[in-house]
Amino acid sequence: MPWNTKGGGGGPWGGGGGGPSPWGRGGGFGGNRPPDLEELLRKSQDRFRRAIPGGLGSGKGIALVVAIAFVIWMLTGLYRVQPDEQGVELIFGKWVQTTQPGLNYNLPPPIGSVETPKVTRVNRVEIGRATGSRDVPQEGLMLTGDENIIDIQFVIFWVIKDAGEFLFMIRNPEDTVKNAGESAMREVIGKTPFEFARTQGRARIEAEARDLIQSILDLYRAGIEVTQLEMQRVDPPLSVLEAFRDVQAARADKERAVNEAQAYFNEVTQKAEGQAERVVKEAEAYKIEKVAIARGDAQRFLSVYSEYAKAKDITRRRIYLETMELIFRDMNKVLVEGGATQTGTVPYLPLTELLNRAHGLGSGTQQKSSAQAAETETGSGSGQ
Numbered sequence: 001m002p003w004n005t006k007g008g009g010g011g012p013w014g015g016g017g018g019g020p021s022p023w024g025r026g027g028g029f030g031g032n033r034p035p036d037l038e039e040l041l042r043k044s045q046d047r048f049r050r051a052i053p054g055g056l057g058s059g060k061g062i063a064l065v066v067a068i069a070f071v072i073w074m075l076t077g078l079y080r081v082q083p084d085e086q087g088v089e090l091i092f093g094k095w096v097q098t099t100q101p102g103l104n105y106n107l108p109p110p111i112g113s114v115e116t117p118k119v120t121r122v123n124r125v126e127i128g129r130a131t132g133s134r135d136v137p138q139e140g141l142m143l144t145g146d147e148n149i150i151d152i153q154f155v156i157f158w159v160i161k162d163a164g165e166f167l168f169m170i171r172n173p174e175d176t177v178k179n180a181g182e183s184a185m186r187e188v189i190g191k192t193p194f195e196f197a198r199t200q201g202r203a204r205i206e207a208e209a210r211d212l213i214q215s216i217l218d219l220y221r222a223g224i225e226v227t228q229l230e231m232q233r234v235d236p237p238l239s240v241l242e243a244f245r246d247v248q249a250a251r252a253d254k255e256r257a258v259n260e261a262q263a264y265f266n267e268v269t270q271k272a273e274g275q276a277e278r279v280v281k282e283a284e285a286y287k288i289e290k291v292a293i294a295r296g297d298a299q300r301f302l303s304v305y306s307e308y309a310k311a312k313d314i315t316r317r318r319i320y321l322e323t324m325e326l327i328f329r330d331m332n333k334v335l336v337e338g339g340a341t342q343t344g345t346v347p348y349l350p351l352t353e354l355l356n357r358a359h360g361l362g363s364g365t366q367q368k369s370s371a372q373a374a375e376t377e378t379g380s381g382s383g384q
Contacts, residue, residue, distance in 0.1 A: 077108040084120040086163035098164040115167060119160040122227065125178045127185070128153035141237060142186050148194035151235050154206075156181045156213065157228040165223030176222055177213075181229070184212035198234040206231055 080103050081087040087099035089106040090113045096106075106112045128140025128151070140152045158177055160166045170176045188209045192201060210229040217224045236244040308315040332352055 073108055077105050077112065079104055079106065079114050079116075081116055084118055085116040086119045086160070088115040088117070088164050088167055090114070095164050095168050098162060115163070117160060117163050117166065119163060121159065123158050123174070123177075125156045125158070125174055125181060126153070127156070127178060127182050128233075139182060142189045144189055144194040144197055145191050146193045149237055150189065150194055150197060151233070151237050152185065152189065152231065153233040154181070154185065154209075154229060154231045156226060157230070158224050158226050160223060161225040162223035165221045167223075169221045169223060173222065173224060176220065177217070177224060177226075180213050180216040180220075181209070184209045184216060187212065202231050202234065 079087065081099055081101045083101045085101065087104055087106075089096045089099060089104075091107060091111060093113075096112075104114075106114050142150055142152055144150050156177055166173060185205075188205055189197060192205060197205060206229050210226050213229070214226045217226065235241060304315075304319075308319075
């Protein structure tokens with residue numbers, strides 16, 4: 001071996017040749033020998049006897065053993081509460097406090113114990129006629145505010161709010177919630193009319209009943225929180241259900257007939273009102289028109305009269321000339337002068353023919369106009 005020396009079979013620790021050994025006097029791991037377990041055990045016993053001179057049977061030994069056992073027993077009082085739980089610490093069976101999720105400590109058994117119920121699990125209680133195994137119709141039969149009987153099925157959803165109150169303040173949580181829910185629903189329905197309860201009043205009934213159930217459970221200190229109340233069915237009792245449906249059908253027919261009549265009434269009324277409004281508007285427009293025309297005529301007359309008052313002769317002559325112009329504007333005219341020659345006529349200028357020719361009228365119209373002019377001249381000569 002590389003560590004063998006001339007002085008003797010020493011080991012890597014300097015043993016064998018009289019050198020020091022890490023295991024005490026000589027030997028040790030010197031050479032290829034394994035450690036002496038008996039020697040190690042004997043040394044340990046010697047040290048224990050020096051620490052406890054009387055051994056385990058002595059008072060000091062018993063005290064040490066008891067102390068070690070007590071420490072181990074006390075360490076068993078550590079417990080962990082999961083996030084979906086609450087811890088309820090008990091001392092000799094008495095509720096001491098409620099702990100939140102995390103690492104906590106309580107005196108170990110048999111002095112103390114810990115309960116950790118699930119507080120996030122949603123529980124449900126059905127009341128009334130159910131579609132499953134439960135079928136208790138008398139629970140759902142309730143008297144409404146207008147003294148009618150109604151059959152209600154509803155479900156209450158709840159969770160644990162305080163684990164300590166939940167475990168020690170009530171004996172049967174499900175029965176407590178059921179009884180409180182049935183009592184609260186009967187109170188709310190007893191103040192609600194039948195038709196309102198089965199139609200548009202469901203949301204309000206659910207809210208009022210949920211609040212009332214919660215107040216009852218808080219009064220009992222049940223440690224329960226009602227999260228939701230859901231009304232699943234609101235009907236008349238089964239014995240009168242068919243008759244009730246016939247009444248509902250007749251009521252629906254009546255409502256439809258009333259709506260149709262109301263629609264026809266609205267149509268006719270609106271049409272008549274529209275016509276009346278149109279006549280009134282036309283009359284008002286006619287009135288405004290006539291008043292405006294009358295005012296304009298009056299104003300024009302006053303204007304003419306003011307001019308007439310300034311120069312009566314001139315104004316009278318102007319009015320005469322304007323009137324004659326208006327009368328003779330569209331007439332064929334022949335002028336005859338009284339102091340003419342023996343024939344009594346004056347040269348005639350066919351203005352009408354010239355105007356017709358200027359406007360491009362046909363030759364037939366021109367010939368007719370010429371013939372009329374010749375006849376007029378001949379007649380005028382004969383008359384003279």
